[in-house]
Every structure is written in C-alpha cells, then in structure tokens.
Amino acid sequence: MRRRSSLPATFLVPTLAILLVLSMVPTLYAIVIALQNRELSTPGYSWVWFSNFADLFTDRRFLNAVWVSVKWEIVTVVATMVVAIGLGVLMFEVASSRMRNVYCLLFIIPVLLPRVSAAFVWKFAYHPLYGIATYPYRLITGGLIFDPLSKPGTALFAVASVDVWQWGLFFAVIVLKLLETLPPQPIEAARLDHAKRWQIHAYVTLPMLKAPLISLMFVKMIESLRSFDLIYVMTRGGPGVATETLDMYAFSQGFIESGKVSYASAMAVLMMIATVITFTMLWKRVQA
Amino acid sequence: MKQYRMRPGRLIAKAVLALAGFLAVFPLVWTALNALKNNVDIITRVPKVIFTPTLANIGYILGRDSVLTGLYNSIVACGSAVLIGIVLGLPAAYAVARYPNRFAGDIQFFVLSLRFLPPVAVAIPLMVIWLQVGLYDTLPALIVTYSLLTISVIMWLAIPAFQGVPKEIEEAAFVDGYGAYSVFWRIALPVAARSLIGAIAFSFVLVWNEFLIALMLSSSNAKTLPIVASELSQQGMNVPWGILNASVVLLSLPPLLFLGILSGFLNSVFRQKNN
Numbered sequence: 157m158r159r160r161s162s163l164p165a166t167f168l169v170p171t172l173a174i175l176l177v178l179s180m181v182p183t184l185y186a187i188v189i190a191l192q193n194r195e196l197s198t199p200g201y202s203w204v205w206f207s208n209f210a211d212l213f214t215d216r217r218f219l220n221a222v223w224v225s226v227k228w229e230i231v232t233v234v235a236t237m238v239v240a241i242g243l244g245v246l247m248f249e250v251a252s253s254r255m256r257n258v259y260c261l262l263f264i265i266p267v268l269l270p271r272v273s274a275a276f277v278w279k280f281a282y283h284p285l286y287g288i289a290t291y292p293y294r295l296i297t298g299g300l301i302f303d304p305l306s307k308p309g310t311a312l313f314a315v316a317s318v319d320v321w322q323w324g325l326f327f328a329v330i331v332l333k334l335l336e337t338l339p340p341q342p343i344e345a346a347r348l349d350h351a352k353r354w355q356i357h358a359y360v361t362l363p364m365l366k367a368p369l370i371s372l373m374f375v376k377m378i379e380s381l382r383s384f385d386l387i388y389v390m391t392r393g394g395p396g397v398a399t400e401t402l403d404m405y406a407f408s409q410g411f412i413e414s415g416k417v418s419y420a421s422a423m424a425v426l427m428m429i430a431t432v433i434t435f436t437m438l439w440k441r442v443q444a
Numbered sequence: 445m446k447q448y449r450m451r452p453g454r455l456i457a458k459a460v461l462a463l464a465g466f467l468a469v470f471p472l473v474w475t476a477l478n479a480l481k482n483n484v485d486i487i488t489r490v491p492k493v494i495f496t497p498t499l500a501n502i503g504y505i506l507g508r509d510s511v512l513t514g515l516y517n518s519i520v521a522c523g524s525a526v527l528i529g530i531v532l533g534l535p536a537a538y539a540v541a542r543y544p545n546r547f548a549g550d551i552q553f554f555v556l557s558l559r560f561l562p563p564v565a566v567a568i569p570l571m572v573i574w575l576q577v578g579l580y581d582t583l584p585a586l587i588v589t590y591s592l593l594t595i596s597v598i599m600w601l602a603i604p605a606f607q608g609v610p611k612e613i614e615e616a617a618f619v620d621g622y623g624a625y626s627v628f629w630r631i632a633l634p635v636a637a638r639s640l641i642g643a644i645a646f647s648f649v650l651v652w653n654e655f656l657i658a659l660m661l662s663s664s665n666a667k668t669l670p671i672v673a674s675e676l677s678q679q680g681m682n683v684p685w686g687i688l689n690a691s692v693v694l695l696s697l698p699p700l701l702f703l704g705i706l707s708g709f710l711n712s713v714f715r716q717k718n719n
Contacts, residue, residue, distance in 0.1 A: 159622035162665035164543040171595060172551065174532060178592040179558055184567035188632040194572070220493050243464055250457045259461065262468045264707055268699040270653035272670040274678070277471045279480070280685070288474050294489065306499040323615060324610045325468050337708070352455075378559055389674055396719060403564040405658070409662070424565035435560045439553065 183428070196415030208422035218423065220397050221405040227312060228401055232319045232380045237373055239324030244331025245357050260329045268328035271382075275389035278318045279305070305391055308398040315390050315399055317381075323379065327372060331346040334365050367442075374435075374442055381431060402427050472477045472696070479690040486685045501690035511691065514672035521586045521658075522651045528587070529647050531593025534640065537602035538628055544615070552603065559597045566592075566631075567660040574661060581663045590659055594647045601643035604713070642709025645702040652698055669695050696709060 190208055194201040211220045243263070247256055266274065283288035284303035293302045304314040338361055346356045362369070385401045387393060393400035393408065400408075402423060410420030477493075478486050479502060483493040512638050540548050570589055574580040605684075609632050615625045633640070658668045673691040676684070 161543075163624040164539040164545070164572055167539035167628075168551075171532040171536035171599070172554075175558070175592065175595055178588070178595075179561065179566075182566045182569040182573070183561070185573060186565050191571060243461065246457045246461050250454055251461060252608065253616065255461075259465055260710075261703065261707055262465045263702065264703065264710070265472065268470055268649060268703060269696050269697065270655070270670055272653075272655050272674055273692045273696040276673070277475045278690070280475065281471055285489060286491075286685075288471070288491050291491055299489070304508065317701040321471075323469070325464065328464075329710065333710070337714060338719070381560075381562055381657075384563065385670075388655070388659075389677070403562060406564045406568070407656075407660075417572065420564070421568045424562060424568055427562045431560050431562060432557065436557065439556070 159437050170187030178366060180311070184268060186421050186425050189418050192418050192424045196417055196419045199223040201418075204418075208319070208419050209418070209426070212422060212426065217400070217405060222310070223401060224397070225320045225401045228316065228383055229377065229380050231276070231316045232323070232383075233376050235316065236327060236376050237369075239320055240331050240372070241362070242327070243328035243368075244335060245361075247328065248335045249330045249353060255331045256332065260332070263325040263329050266322045269322070271322070271385035272389055274318055274322055275386045276320070279315075279390050305396050308395050311391055311395060315386050318386055319380070319383065323376060327376070330372060331365075333367075334368050335361060338364055367412055371442055373403065374438060377438075378435065391407050466625055475689050476693050479686060479693045481686055481689075483684070483686055486689075487594075498686075501686040502693075504643055504687055505690045505694060510672050510675075511669070511694070512666075514667050514669040515664075515694075517583060517586075517666055518652060518669040521583055521590060521666075523581075524587045524642060525590035525594045525651050526648050528591040529598040530644060532591075533595045533598035534633070535628070537599045538606050538632055540599075541603045541606035542632070554599070555596045555600050558592065561658045567657045569653065570657075571660050580661065581666050583666050586658065586661055586666055586668070589661060590651045590654070593651055593654070597647040597650060598643050601646060602636075602640055605639035605643060606632055608639065609635045639709060639712055642705055645705045646709070649699045649702055649706070 166313050191203060191205050192201045193204045193208075247259055251259060258424070269277075278289070281287045282304050284301045284306075285288055289303070290302050294300065304310045339413045342360050343356055346360050351359070381403075383401055386405070387399050387401060388407075391399045397405075406420040406423040406427075409423070410417050474491075480497040480499070481495050481608070482498050482500070504574050540551055566589075570585075571580065574582075574585045579585040613635065614627050614631055617631050622630065653670070654668075655670045655674070658666075658671050659674075662668070662671060673688075673695050676688050676691050
C-alpha cells in the first residue's frame with residue numbers, strides 16, 4: 157500500500173528542487189565572479205579567468221590567512237575534544253544524577269548564545285584595565301597590565317578560548333550521555349581486574365565510543381569553519397594579521413579595504429573546494 | 445563507597461567540575477550585572493559587586509529606533525525562514541524516513557553537505573545577485589537566504605525523529621483505511637511532535653545567531669539585531685559599556701528561552717539511541 161503512494165514525490169521533489177536552486181545558484185555564481193574582475197566601486201567588469209587565483213598564491217597575506225585558519229582549526233578542535241572528554245568523564249565518575257542534570261543545563265548555556273554575544277562577553281572580560289578575567293592577574297601582580305587580545309602571541313588563543321567555552325562545555329554533555337549509553341558489564345569486569353579509574357576510561361569506555369567521538373570531532377571541524385563572528389567582534393583579524401582567518405581576509409578584501417569582490421570570491425571558492433573535498437572524504441571514511 | 449569519598453582525587457574532580465560550572469555561567473551573569481550599572485561602576489580596576497542598580501542602559505536600548513528595527517527584522521526574518529523550513533523540511537524528512545529509496549543516503553549527504561559551504565562563499569555571490577535584482581538590503585532577500593539554512597537543518601534533524609515513530613502505529617492506521625497523507629498528518633506528526641519541536645527550536649537559534657550573511661546582505665534597512673549590537677561597540681573612543689552589555693543581554697535572551705526545549709531534545713535523542 158505504501159509503495160504506490162504519490163507521497164514521496166510530492167513531499168521530496170519541491171523541497172529538493174528549492175534546496176538545489178538555493179545552493180547551486182550562489183555556488184556557481186561564486187565561481188563566475190571569481191573569474192571576473194568585479195569591484196564594488198565600479199559597475200563594469202571583464203573576464204580575467206584565472207588571474208585572481210594566480211595572484212592569491214603570491215599574496216603573502218593570503219598565505220598567512222591560510223596558516224591562521226589551519227592553526228584555528230587545530231587549536232579549537234583539539235581543545236574542544238580535550239575539554240569535552242575530560243569534563244564528560246569527570247561528570248560520569250563523581251557527579252550524582254541530580255548534579256549531572258544541573259551541569260548538563262549549565263554547560264548547554266554558552267553554546268546557545270549568539271556568537272556575537274559570546275564574543276562581547278569575553279571582550280569585556282579580557283579588557284586589560286576593567287575586565288573580570290584579567291582581574292586576578294592585576295590582583296596578583298599588583299596592577300600590571302595583561303592584554304591578551306592585543307598581543308600577537310596570545311590573541312588567537314584568547315579568541316579560541318571563547319570557541320572552546322561554547323563548544324567544549326556543550327560536547328562534555330554529549331560525552332556524558334554517550335558514556336551513559338554504554339553497557340555496565342565491561343566496566344564492572346575491568347573493575348574486578350583492579351583497573352584504576354582512569355585506566356577503565358582510557359582502555360575500555362573511550363575505545364568503545366570511538367565511532368561517535370570521531371563523528372563529534374567531525375561536527376566540530378565543520379563548526380570551527382564558522383569563526384568569523386568571534387574574530388570580527390573581538391580582534392577584527394588583529395593585532396596586525398595575527399588572527400586573520402580566510403573568511404576574515406576575504407571579507408576585508410571584498411568589503412572593508414578595497415571592495416575587490418572578485419578577488420574575495422576567488423578566495424571563497426578555494427575555501428569551498430578545499431572544505432567540500434576534505435569533508436566529503438572524511439564523511440565517507442566515518443560512514444565506512 | 446565510603447573509601448571513595450575520602451580520596452583526594454574525588455574531591456579535586458568535584459572541584460574541577462564546580463569550577464567549570466561556574467565558568468559556564470559567570471561571564472554571562474557578570475554581563476547582566478554590568479547592564480544594570482552606571483558607567484562609573486563598570487570602569488573600575490577592582491570589579492564592583494555592590495552598586496546602585498540603574499535601568500538607564502536597558503531603557504536607552506529599548507528606546508533606540510535602530511535596536512527596535514533590528515529586533516523587528518530579526519523576528520520577521522528568522523520567523524519566516526523557520527516557517528518555510530517547517531513547511532518544506534518536515535514533509536521531505538518524512539518521505540526520506542519512511543519511503544526509503546536508493547537515493548536516500550545521497551539525499552541525506554547532500555543536505556548535510558550544505559553545512560560545509562563556507563558562509564563567505566555563499567554571501568559574496570548572493571550579495572551581487574540581490575544587488576542585481578534590486579532586493580539587496582531587504583527582508584525577502586534575507587528570508588530566502590536563511591531558508592536554505594532552516595530547510596536543511598530541520599530536514600537533517602527530523603529524519604531520525606520520524607524514524608523513531610514506531611512503525612506498528614503507522615501500519616495499524618493503514619489497515620484502518622488511512623491514506624498515506626493522513627498517516628503523515630494524523631499519526632507521524634503528532635507522535636514525533638516533541639522531537640520535531642526540538643529540531644525547529646534548534647533551527648531558530650541557528651538563524652537568530654547568524655551574523656556573517658546578515659552583515660553582508662544588509663546595509664541599513666534589513667539589519668538584524670546581531671548587526672545592530674555589533675555596531676554599538678564602534679561608537680568612537682567613549683565606549684558606552686553599560687549600553688553595550690544591555691544589548692548583549694537583549695540579543696541573548698531569545699535563544700536562552702529555548703534552553704529547556706533543547707536540553708529535552710538532547711535527552712530524547714540519546715534515549716532513542718539506547719533503545
């Protein structure tokens with residue numbers, strides 16, 4: 157009876173058609189713009205084919221942005237997973253079920269905040285003179301000034317800490333829920349063998365959760381690509397170009413500094429190709 | 445058990461957790477407190493916990509035309525995009541969940557892969573397109589763009605929700621003479637409602653928090669609340685800290701209203717996995 161219904165066609169076709177149009181039109185148009193020399197200030201344009209791409213590879217600021225983006229991905233993904241697994245295991249070990257519920261609720265709050273809000277909250281907190289996060293340093297050193305957001309060495313980590321604040325705590329909740337789904341027998345068996353607490357997790361529970369933890373890391377890798385809001389509000393890519401990721405550089409080339417829309421689009425197209433290829437390959441591997 | 449309680453490792457673990465819980469909410473609480481302070485109480489080298497509260501900042505924020513327009517734009521743009529996401533996303537998800545065909549895996553991957561697209565890569569061409577058709581800086585342009593987000597997210601999350609509906613209930617309805625469409629309307633939708641509401645709330649939070657696309661697609665009329673809030677910080681050297689904090693609080697409230705629904709949604713996802 158189900159087989160002969162017209163339902164799948166009527167429910168699927170319009171939605172998929174709209175999704176295809178909404179995603180393919182901008183994607184293809186991004187490539188078209190990247191092959192031209194459009195600028196915001198002048199209406200005319202001509203085809204320059206691959207010269208935007210050729211320029212990119214000799215643009216030192218672009219190469220810096222690639223490096224900053226790679227650093228950002230590694231720092232945020234690794235730190236998020238470490239925080240998530242650490243806190244998840246701690247909750248599983250020492251928190252009563254009532255406290256688990258309280259922590260779960262608290263740990264979800266940061267990730268719900270708009271990134272603009274999270275960025276502002278921490279921008280105040282990191283203020284060298286009046287910030288609440290820099291206050292302990294002022295107190296201990298007797299009023300010395302520490303300005304994490306304007307030092308090239310610390311700025312990226314200061315912004316990344318906000319990302320980890322949002323995602324690490326949220327993923328800790330998920331790690332806890334994953335641990336709760338495990339059958340108790342292997343843990344009991346390890347305990348009978350006098351395994352220490354940390355050994356149980358290192359050798360029994362976490363290896364059992366390998367697949368979902370890898371999926372979780374995959375999600376974080378995708379979400380880490382959306383760093384723009386945090387960086388735009390907190391540092392604008394500064395100091396200098398220390399926190400200028402690819403999307404920040406594309407935005408400033410296209411809109412703030414020169415209005416070179418085509419140049420920015422070429423950058424965006426490269427990003428798109430790199431991420432689509434990487435994540436498609438990773439996804440196929442995760443699924444296999 | 446008593447032996448465990450005495451161990452210092454356990455105490456340290458509890459202290460670390462308590463510290464993490466504190467760090468999760470304290471920055472936000474502090475921001476809310478600052479929103480109630482006069483500027484002199486904020487600009488102090490030693491943070492002030494005791495102060496005379498003022499409603500001036502919140503009053504200023506709620507009295508600004510730009511903030512009210514931003515609030516209106518955010519509500520209309522996000523509300524419409526979520527509605528479109530519901531109307532188009534839920535039926536499609538149901539079709540994938542209940543009428544498996546050989547493309548089901550590819551469809552799911554396609555919907556997920558939309559999330560791989562860097563927002564800049566979508567925003568730049570869309571800006572040029574909307575400029576050319578004369579819809580740049582309007583709400584319809586923003587709604588259409590956000591619909592891509594809401595449809596794909598609602599669809600992605602609703603597929604497992606529909607798969608969680610026991611097949612037997614639907615089979616029984618078929619036997620009772622229900623058609624395929626009325627099974628969807630009268631059985632699948634109500635039974636899966638709780639998870640579906642979670643998925644919808646999630647998509648709302650996602651577009652409410654969206655920043656980059658809104659920044660690129662609006663210049664004056666269609667600015668959403670996050671854009672307006674970010675602009676308040678650029679008013680010269682004299683940063684109005686209290687006002688800024690109040691705007692952060694206003695911007696953060698709507699997503700936090702969904703805290704209960706979303707944590708319930710999370711629980712139901714893992715309960716399904718357990719069974």
